[in-house]
Amino acid sequence: MLRFLFVLLALGLAAPSATAQITFEPLPVAAEDEAPEFPIQGRPVRITLDEPADAVKVVWRPNSAIPDTVALDAAGSSFVWTPSRAGVATIQATSGEATVSQNVSVRYAGFPASGIFILIVAATILFGGAGFAMGKLLGGESPAPYQDLMPDT
Incomplete structure (x- = not known):
């Protein structure tokens, strides 16, 4: 040792x-x-x-x-x-x-324009899709093919 x-x-x-x-x-x-x-x-x-x-x-x-x-x-x-x-x-x-x-x-001298553009496009896709889904869900129209089906429990 x-x-x-x-x-x-x-x-x-x-x-x-x-x-x-x-x-x-x-x-x-x-x-x-x-x-x-x-x-x-x-x-x-x-x-x-x-x-x-x-x-x-x-x-x-x-x-x-x-x-x-x-x-x-x-x-x-x-x-x-x-x-x-x-x-x-x-x-x-x-x-x-x-x-x-x-x-x-x-560090960058300022905000990179490409990064801000990508952020805006991603937010539009994300929140636009969520808004479209909520509109379909709460629109009051029920989809025709699924009216007679029982829920799967």
Whole structure:
């Protein structure tokens, strides 16, 4: 048992610790604007790395069957990035063999028109069908083929 604890201690001390971090700071578009709290599509974001990296890339839709990877021009440890689309993205900074990654959620700049259109169509179908069914039920007309049938109990 003691040997097992020594092995665990040795593995814990030998494991490399990832201390490098990636921080995001959304920037205001104009001087009089206030900086948003979260990254927004089409607005600049300052990305700051603890250490300069050889390569920095953005992976849109990470861990999916169809990720989209975009390389960023990382000159130094701080640079500006403007997200081209909304959604979940992973920023990966590679320096030698070490890779540091940070997930970020980029929000839409406004309400997406397609989402509002789909909401209106779905509500029309749902409530229209319910209204049609209630009208048929409470209309006072009884269906002709079912007048002579006894209820199934």
